[in-house]
Amino acid sequence: MACYLTTGKHMSIYWSVLTVLTLLAITAPAALAFGFAGASAARSRIAPLSWLGRGYIAIVRGVPDIAFFLFFVIALDQMIEYARHRMLCPDWSEPIRQGNDFVVCAAAKMPLGTAPQWVHETYGFFTAVLTFAIVFGAFAANVLYGAMRAVPRAQLETAEAYGMSPRQTFRRVLVPQMWVYALPGLSNLWMVLIKATPLLFLLGVEDIVYWARELGGSKTPRFTDYPHGDWRMWYFLALLVFYLAFTRLSEVVLDRVMKRLTKGQATTGGEAQRKAA
């Protein structure tokens, strides 16, 4: 059994677990950055910027998310290739959309056709990360926008009364205080993000779903030392348990963070903490 679980292919599934964790580790801050930018833009007093922020938040909501995932990856890929095409091959005369085909010159291919395999894989992974960041960024923007509006008005007025400029008010008063209002929404988002990671499979990254299907399928003695029947059910059961454990862990950690953040805040949670102490 121990031998079976450490075959070369099984090592790849462990690596893909790491891929998922890396994805989470990169996407979460990236989505938060997108969200922060979106929310600040939506609050902006400059009308076009505000429309941009609001539009970004509005478009991503209300459409099934996987449609977005499928759409964004191809769209991003084509956008990058199109931009490179315009820059690198100025004397290309044929149209890019030839009927059903999307044709760019060889130099504009992304990644280059001659690049080694790992570059292709990394590129695929990063388009996936960017897609996740854009989609989740919109939801994070929505949460943060709400949180910014939840900060008591009196706090901002006090800051203004002290002579702070709008920018100073934003940075010194609004942003430090909004997190406690944003955290419930953000932790919810984190849970959703965890549960969205299997969608990497749809984006063509060889993730745990891919390997679970691959390894679980029936094996004949001809190709492997460890022949077995259709074990995919057990592999997916293992994935199910992995995700359950991961969500449970996050719940516990986020609870702690919430406790820390509510400390000293003028909310019911903070008040309850003060009374208990």
Add this chain to the structure above:
Amino acid sequence: MSCLQTIADYGLRAIGIGERLLPRDDFTLCQQFTLIGSGMVWNVYFGVLALVFGFCLATLVAVGKASPRAAFRKPSEWFIFVFRGSPLFIQFFFAYFLFLNLKGVYPVFSPFTAAWLGALIVLFLNTAAYSAEIFYGALQSIPKGEVEAADAYGLSGWSRFRRIVWPTMLRLAWPAYTNEAIFLFHATTLVFFSGFPAWQQRGDALYYARYFADKTFNPFIPYPILAMYFILLTLVIIGLFGLVNSRLNRHLPANTRQRLKVRPNLIR
């Protein structure tokens, strides 16, 4: 070929009526609209049935979770945790292979490996768990005074639940439940992406949208069409649930009524 002809050929393609072969080349806008629209039949089918059955189970589970008896509470808590804590995508895969294995042992299970039943069961259990959590939250926030008033009138047990607790629970839970419903419809697009095969290319809307995107390498047409259909569907759901909401709130003065706040969710 005129557009009407296309609609006649492909309008019900998703349930196997009409032309057998999908269009291969020279895709017209009309074809894309028709086929993606015909796929919506499946989304509506999964969504409506899972919602109706899920509602009943969710009420039971919510009451179970609120029960003081551990024998009822523990199973409900676990049910909710398992279905809310893991990705729906993995649940689909697991269920499909589970049914596949069972089918090998007992032939009775062969319909379960088809999407129309197997996926429906997964969606049903999943939405039941999510709705149960919503209902449980509502059950916890029923005003104390209402229950005390019911006690004072001598209502107890079933009649108290039926006349006081349950309507109030629904009223409080309804805005969140509307979101859950919208979300469930969005989640139906996952069915044909997981293990469940689309038999004879009878898939849902996203299945056809992806078919076109794969064939044309142009995501800018099929996915916006899909988005349009889903926005329409979402608006219909909001309308219907809004009607129920106003009926649930009809006894309240206008200014204390809860308004529906639509906040579509994401992937589960």
